[in-house]
Amino acid sequence: MSNPAYARAHRLLAWLWLLALLLAASFLLFTRTTWQGRVDTDLLTLLPTDERRPALETARKALSTQGERQLVLLVSAHEEKDGGSADTRKAAALLRETLRELVPDLKTQNDFAAFPGDFYAGYSAGMMTDADLDWQKTATPEAAHARAMNLLYAPFPTSGVPWTSDPFGFFGNWLQSLGEASPLRPSGGEWMVEHDGAQYAALMYVLPESAFASGFQQKLMAALDAAENKLHVAFPASQLLRAGVVLHAAAATQQAESEMHLIGFGSLLGTFILIGLVFQSARALRLIVVSLLSGAIVALMATLMIFERVHLITLVFGASLIGVTVDYAILVFAQHLGNAEPVWERHRRLLPTLCLLLLAPVLAHVGLLMTPFPGLIQMGTFAIFGIFGAWTSVVLFYPCLLPKTLPLPKRAEVVASLLRHWPRWQGGRKQWGIALVALLMLGGGLVQLQTNDDIRSLFSGNPKLIAEQLAVSRIMQLPSPAQIFLVSASDEETLLQREEALITRLRPLMASGKISGFEAVSRWLPSEAQQRDARGAKEALQSTLAQLQKELELPAGWAHEQSASNPRPIFLTPENWRVSPISQPFRALWLGETASGDGAKTYSSMVLLKGLADSETAATLAQLPAAEPAIAEVEWVDQTKEISRLMQRYRLLLTQTLLAACLIAPLLLYAFFRRAVWRVITPVVMAGLATLSIMGYLGIPVQLLSILALLLTLGMGIDYAIFLQARQTHAHTLLATTLAASLTLLSFGLLALSSTPALHALGLTATLGVTLSWLLTPVFCQRK
Amino acid sequence: MKTIFLTLVLCFGVGAAHAEDVLQAVEKQLILEPVVRGEFVQTRKIAQIKKPLVSNGRFLVARNYGVIWENVSPITQTTRLTRNEIVQTDGNTTLMKLNAEKEPVVRIINSILFSVFSGDVAALAKVFDYSGKIEGTRWRLTFTPKDKNLARLIQELRLEGGRDVSSVELEGAAGDVTRIEFKATAHDKTLSDAEKKQFE
Structure with missing residues (x-):
């Protein structure tokens, strides 16, 4: 193809690309409010999903959906131990009033939750504790009679159930056993809980919007702050403890936004200053701005098309891509300095190298797509499209945007000449000696390398908020979502029976204090088998009931009514329970029908634990299902x-993958560089090893994200080496790689400042890796 | 019209002031000593049971310790209330044991019952709305729970007395009425060693 024809075809492509970019840009601009509302701040969406276990996924989803909208405020005026809790109640009322307009608390909405006794009274015949069932098995008629008489003459009622409908106190005891589900007790118009001698009032909220809806989140946080200030003015000694996903989400949003701005503005400013200083050309900036904008447009457009929502963390990471995408413009730009060759000639000659340059970083980011973490996959997608967008713009627009020739500025010449004096590898005895010492030192660091796969190396919350959350969990004895029992069965009745069998085995652990309690649906909805047992127990007491009826001159038929021979046995069924408001707080535990592959139905539920003592207990619990055939199908999940x-x-x-890339890259590059391929690969590999070694010496553990960062470093380092090697040791090329590397460094350096551990690790490792590969690349470059 | 309004306001005002006075006046009359001993007769009326259920026994109320309630006839049964526990025994076997750590309501119930049996009407006024009247040395106070949930256990509490509480009438939520009459009430400053042991 002749040059004019080449240029024509190229111009056409450039126009088409421009049109596509403008369309995408206007689309993004016009739908701004829609997609900005879809920016996700939920860190949990970054967590991996496990497709092989649908029941577990349903469980996780249920836990997070339930948790997402919950907010608990615990307030204490910290009065004297026996001085009552009037001030605490007043403090709670003050908070309720202040927040009422934005979110009414549960008590405001429907006063106190339905009294369990009212709902269960209709099913009382089937409600009996295990202890009472055991008692009945060995009770003599005399003992049963004594029990009823004792209750009849007791000086005061303790259950609120009339004696004539519960002569043995079975139902009263069962109702009382529900109390172990929560330490909260209604008193004086508030839900009160005592902890370490202090009285707390609990205000509970179910938020009308998701914790991650940013508009609502901000309004709520402002209202909470105002309420807290008001509280401390009215009750200076008072303490407010807050717990809820929304608090963490708000803190994370705020943090991510400020980091995104820091990284974005920092990188842009650094880019403009460096390029301005070195090239002293406004034309250079034009190309850079165009390539950055295209990168951003393409990345955002593609992410929005592929994913339902864009995660804020992706945008933070995206801000650090500025340093990477700007590289192409700089590398191309540098080629023009002091070069008199016609533009199209140069373009054709440079194209193969540019294609090669696109390949390495794109392939490196494919590593992110290989993880099961939705957040990382999104980051990878964003990066790949961003890089592609910037690259395409540079390739298509630069012949049009750049002047035909560009004089090499004096300042640039100084930098370039400085780099020309960089040490070179020549393979002399002295250099081999240095290399050997360096390798030994490297090995010294590598052997000290530690690893860390803790989830906290990816995300960590605000320590103050976490402390508050823990305090609330302790005081209110909330179950932990971190470790759960997942119970499955082919029908609901078997599921409940399995839960009951599991709970029977948890009781000894509760008695020995290894766990403080549990939360399970079967506490509120006994299995039909259990309800039948309770009826059977009462049937067995028929003679005692008849005796009582006679002695106390009770109406005829009373004894018969009490026993299970009731002609219409009413069992509490899962349907009855589910539709009642009483089940509302526990419905999330009931996962219902969970998908199963072979057509057979599977029902699942969760049993949550409270106050798990130590990891030893966790190990005991993990072994529990295997040791007991009755609960063999119960699964212990330590999330x-x-x-x-x-x-x-x-x-x-x-x-x-990283190792494979190190092996495959030289094979691919061999086509271009033949025997010089070692000069491209050696500095990058050495830089990677040195990075790991430094981390070893500094005691920074290697984690998933560090390896990903090394993969990215490999991609970028190979780019520098390709460019230096392909263009030989041209002063311009050295200048360009230096600039490109320093801008990449700036972006990753800023990313290392992030307080999200995942981004921090990524930034830190990449900063080290890029610095080292930039320092080492010229060393191995072929001397002309 | 104006006068009617004024009368109403005055009535309410007077009513409130009156109630306040009743409580203070009753408190002034009552002998409040750390230890009270005596006997009781309990009469319980239950909706479906025609004959009232009568029982009798002894009681001991001691500040900082709690209440010992001994039913002697027709059944033997001891109920012990301490700050953290309600324990009911039948001779040697434990019939019922409620611990405040497991069931926080125990503390609320115990403090109410302690106030009732020791005649601490001021403490009762914190959780109940009250009204009452005094005729000479005799007084009568009626308490209704402020809290809806407490009302599920106690609908109304009526105390009568002079220098001592002479009777307590408790109306349960199910319509059962329990009347306890105190006899031979004696006051003391300290507990005997044997009595202290009962609380252990």
């Missing part, structure tokens, strides 16, 4: 451990 295991698996997988 923290599962995620760590998953992270470890993917860390190892990515390490293998």
